[in-house]
């Protein structure tokens with residue numbers, strides 16, 4: 196069984212809400228990303244999503260846009276992200292999912308990327324602008340290397356396409372809990388529950404719900420309907436606030452432990 | 457005219473023109489785009505929709521636009537006989553209105569009351585604001601702050617027309633960044649909003665839909681050329697930003713194998729990273745803003761900065777059908793530099809009394825440079841995609857600065 200599936204199975208067995216954490220690789224630089232990942236793991240993150248910075252992040256709001264700009268300015272590239280991960284993979288028990296736009300992967304070359312990802316111990320890949328209809332070449336290359344293909348679902352996704360994503364995807368499904376780009380919100384939208392109910396009616400595959408979550412009560416709320424909550428922009432904001440400070444790693448760990456409360 | 461002869465020729469297969477095109481969008485947009493495609497395919501076969509569009513094109517836009525036999529320009533070029541398709545004479549002053557009205561009618565048909573659009577030169581923004589004013593729709597236009605500065609007149613025009621203009625100061629603060637922001641807006645409000653994309657770019661069905669709304673240019677020009685000259689042109693020439701005016705005039709000639717199709721890109725200062733927008737000269741296949749096409753990018757797939765004196769050509773990707781026409785050899789894509797376009801801008805003013813948009817001046821520049829290639833007995837059809845009112849201030853500044861440096 197894959198690391199991702201094992202993790203979700205264990206969560207279900209313990210009736211616990213999982214925590215999926217997103218960070219932008221290379222913000223503030225790759226060395227500190229490596230340190231952040233170890234702390235996320237230590238603080239109990241169930242899945243670590245590692246965002247590949249791309250010049251034109253059209254599905255992202257201002258928080259991740261700025262993180263992306265910092266990461267690119269620090270010279271972050273997809274091959275360097277994979278090399279960093281390869282160096283620390285043995286120290287991290289949580290599954291790692293690469294979160295990218297299509298173009299950096301295409302430019303690296305699908306085969307080269309898959310080989311690099313396999314060697315770095317990547318467990319899954321989510322390509323933001325590659326819906327199932329376009330994603331067959333990616334999916335079959337990933338599957339061949341034992342890497343899971345994670346698909347997104349949104350409040351606009353039809354039942355027919357929920358089925359397609361659950362048939363073609365593996366590991367877990369990532370439900371976008373509300374319309375719009377990534378970013379921090381104060382409350383959990385009703386659309387989160389509606390989506391979760393529609394997904395659960397179609398498939399038993401684990402579901403992580405995210406977009407806008409930032410507080411322990413959000414994680415708890417989402418746990419009523421889904422296997423895990425995704426926290427992205429809020430964590431990226433913590434990293435932005437403490438990026439240059441010596442206390443960065445402690446702050447990250449403290450924030451994630453607080454979320455799990 | 458029957459709808460079937462207007463639309464539905466050469467549909468892309470599964471959204472692809474050969475290896476180019478597709479629908480690379482965030483999940484939230486898949487359903488709205490599928491709904492848009494379904495509605496468009498219905499609308500283009502609906503005689504009522506086609507008749508309403510035809511009525512607007514005729515009585516509101518002022519079509520058909522003239523085909524002008526440019527004798528003094530022809531003499532100056534020393535090549536063939538040059539015919540200018542006068543899209544600059546349309547209402548609002550550029551070809552963009554053809555597509556804006558088509559899509560605005562479609563939005564109305566879908567019950568969408570709010571339009572978002574991106575704009576580079578401001579012509580598509582003005583066209584969208586105009587269509588929305590006419591149909592009583594809300595209009596929000598995203599525009600890079602760099603472009604707002606160089607096309608200030610058009611910003612004011614949009615506001616006069618009742619549109620909200622939102623400045624975008626991420627990335628290079630130009631067209632590409634405005635498209636990102638328009639897509640982000642649409643992702644947040646897909647239910648009540650239509651994204652009125654202004655060029656033959658983006659996810660399927662936009663490249664098809666924009667081409668079909670612009671194809672009126674080529675249909676008219678082909679008919680006018682046959683009537684005035686008695687035969688087809690030897691070459692059809694247009695500037696290429698995203699590629700809508702070019703594909704609009706090419707479309708009617710695609711099956712005429714002897715007609716050479718030439719799309720002129722922006723060579724900027726020189727073909728050096730960051731200083732131009734000639735995708736076929738410096739780009740590679742990639743995925744940007746929903747489509748697989750030729751893109752200016754670095755070795756890690758990040759999109760490169762672009763430069764052109766004309767805001768409307770200052771963009772890192774080209775419409776996917778052009779990538780296909782280039783790859784199959786059906787069309788060719790040379791470029792003209794800033795300096796050549798500025799020269800052509802002035803020459804056309806003096807030789808023909810026509811001040812073209814800086815974008816269109818790139819097509820004129822190619823003709824000035826290369827007309828001799830075609831010989832004296834040839835006929836060259838050139839699309840003047842827009843008029844230069846919006847650019848006179850920019851050009852004045854550049855020429856004044858050049859004078860100052862020279863003295």
Ligand SMILES: Cc1ncc(COP(=O)(O)O)c(C=O)c1O
Nearest residue numbers: 579697698699700701768841842
């Ligand atoms: C007059 C004019 N011509 C050409 C263009 C370039 O767009 P396209 O390549 O889609 O025709 C623009 C874009 O703003 C324009 O305003």
